[in-house]
Amino acid sequence: xxxxxxxxxxxxxxxxxxxxxxxxxxxxxxxxxxxxxxxxxxxxxxxxxxxxxxxxxxxxxxxxxxxxxxxxxxxxxxxxxxxxxxxxxxxxxxxxxxxxxxxxxxxxxxxxxxxxxxxxxxxxxxxxxxxxxxxxxxxxxxxxxxxxxxxxxxxxxxxxxxxxxxxxxxxxxxxxxxxxxxxxxxxxxxxxxxxxxxxxxxxxxxxxxxxxxxxxxxxxxxxxxxxxxxxxxxxxxxxxxxxxxxxxxxxxxxxxxxxxxxxxxxxxxxxxxxxxxxxxxxxxxxxxxxxxxxxxxxxxxxxxxxxxxxxxxxxxxxxxxxxxxxxxxxxxxxxxxxxxxxxxxxxxxxxxxxx
Numbered sequence: 001x002x003x004x005x006x007x008x009x010x011x012x013x014x015x016x017x018x019x020x021x022x023x024x025x026x027x028x029x030x031x032x033x034x035x036x037x038x039x040x041x042x043x044x045x046x047x048x049x050x051x052x053x054x055x056x057x058x059x060x061x062x063x064x065x066x067x068x069x070x071x072x073x074x075x076x077x078x079x080x081x082x083x084x085x086x087x088x089x090x091x092x093x094x095x096x097x098x099x100x101x102x103x104x105x106x107x108x109x110x111x112x113x114x115x116x117x118x119x120x121x122x123x124x125x126x127x128x129x130x131x132x133x134x135x136x137x138x139x140x141x142x143x144x145x146x147x148x149x150x151x152x153x154x155x156x157x158x159x160x161x162x163x164x165x166x167x168x169x170x171x172x173x174x175x176x177x178x179x180x181x182x183x184x185x186x187x188x189x190x191x192x193x194x195x196x197x198x199x200x201x202x203x204x205x206x207x208x209x210x211x212x213x214x215x216x217x218x219x220x221x222x223x224x225x226x227x228x229x230x231x232x233x234x235x236x237x238x239x240x241x242x243x244x245x246x247x248x249x250x251x252x253x254x255x256x257x258x259x260x261x262x263x264x265x266x267x268x269x270x271x272x273x274x275x276x277x278x279x280x281x282x283x284x285x286x287x288x289x290x291x292x293x294x295x296x297x298x299x300x301x302x303x304x305x306x307x308x309x310x311x312x313x314x315x316x317x318x319x320x321x322x323x324x325x326x327x328x329x330x331x332x333x334x335x336x337x338x339x340x341x342x343x344x345x346x347x348x349x350x351x352x353x354x355x
Contacts, residue, residue: 097317098124098125098128099128100316100317101316101317102128102129102131102132102134103132103314103316104314104316104317104329104331105132105134106134106135106282106283106285106288107134107135107136107278107282107283107285108125108128108129108134108135108136108137109136109137109138109139109274109278110122110125110126110129110136110137110138110139111138111139111141112138112139112140112141112153113140113141113142114140114141114142114143114145114148114149114150114153114262115142115145115147115148117149117152117153117156118153118156118157118160123160126160126161133255135252135253135254135255135282135283136255136258137252137258137259137260137261137277137278137281137282138157138165138258138259138260138261139260139261139262139263139270139274140153140260140261140262140263141262141263141264141265142264143171143178143262143263143264143269143270144178144264144266144267144269145178146176146177148178150170150171150262151210153260154167154214154260157260161258163217163220164255164256164257164258165217165258165260166214166217166218166221166248166251166257166258166259166260167184167214167217167259167260168183168184168185168218168259168260168261168277169181169182169183169184169260169261169262169270169273170182170184170207170210170211170214171262172189172190172191172201172204172207178264178269179191179192180192180198180201181262181263181270181273182203182207182211184211184214184215184218185218185241185244185245185248186241187203187211187215188200188203189201189202189203189204192269218244218248219233219239219244220233221247221248221251221256221257222239222243222244222247222248225247225250225251229243229247245280245281248280248281249280249281249283252281252282252283253282253283253287259277259281261273261274261277285305286304286305286306288304288305289302289304290302290303290304290305290312290314290333290334291303292309292310292312292333292334293312293344293346294310303333303334304333304334305332305333305334306334306335307334307335307336308335309334309335310334310335311332311334311335311336311337311341311343312332312333312334312335313330313331313332313333313337313343314330314331314333315328315329315330316329316330316331317329327355337354338354339354339355340353340354341353341354342354
């Protein structure tokens with residue numbers, strides 16, 4: 001039998017069993033009685049005249065924010081329409097599935113439809129990346145469509161986010177058809193010969209104006225990484241591809257630059273390039289700091305995805321299924337976790353067995 005923590009038991013005494021609370025009072029009680037040692041969330045079950053037997057209507061949700069020294073509580077209530085407004089007025093915090101995913105991510109690729117352009121969802125995704133300080137890049141899709149304007153997407157992004165926007169590629173078109181791309185880092189053109197297969201080609205005159213403009217953004221970023229590079233930049237010296245790539249990786253990691261890539265996934269065009277850019281410019285996940293706590297001493301240690309350290313994990317989403325019950329998705333932050341292992345829940349101050 002599991003033994004509940006003393007603080008959890010004391011907090012639970014404030015809530016009367018088998019009593020139905022008004023929504024506002026229920027949210028208030030949940031925030032008052034929750035025990036947090038890290039930034040986290042609290043699960044709250046709320047009756048809002050819905051069918052709780054249906055998984056998509058069950059009023060349960062949880063989100064764990066990145067570990068920190070604060071004590072932030074979030075009450076999540078999943079609802080729609082008038083019920084959602086009532087929960088919001090009562091003090092609930094509304095977080096979508098995108099934020100649950102971002103909370104566990106180490107970097108993000110924000111996908112933009114080349115046809116639709118920058119949308120409200122694009123801006124919300126950016127705001128989430130800002131909130132969680134995630135390195136990110138944009139990927140513009142549907143470049144095979146005739147009426148898609150990559151240039152317009154870049155201009156819209158630049159208008160919103162300024163000089164942080166740095167295109168890494170430009171499309172090549174002939175008679176309105178997407179036939180290849182320009183690698184701005186390498187300053188070379190590539191023409192597709194069979195879907196994902198390509199060959200080197202000349203850069204068309206009509207592309208050189210914007211190529212120089214986009215390339216200048218990259219060169220300025222390289223120059224700002226060191227005094228030596230700054231002197232070379234003002235002296236008019238060229239930077240090598242290796243130097244540009246290394247500087248890009250540094251700038252993407254600290255968020256000062258956000259690359260823009262493009263392609264046509266349905267034709268396998270640009271997909272491999274995107275994967276190469278992810279590997280080349282996003283920082284390694286083990287460079288992101290993570291914290292764990294040693295139960296016996298209550299000491300906080302640097303987890304940092306080290307499998308030799310004690311076991312620690314982050315629950316970033318909890319799901320309630322009418323057939324298999326309640327289960328949580330977790331991200332292992334240190335050690336090696338296997339089925340049957342016992343982990344310590346720092347919020348409820350109790351041990352839990354991994355199923």
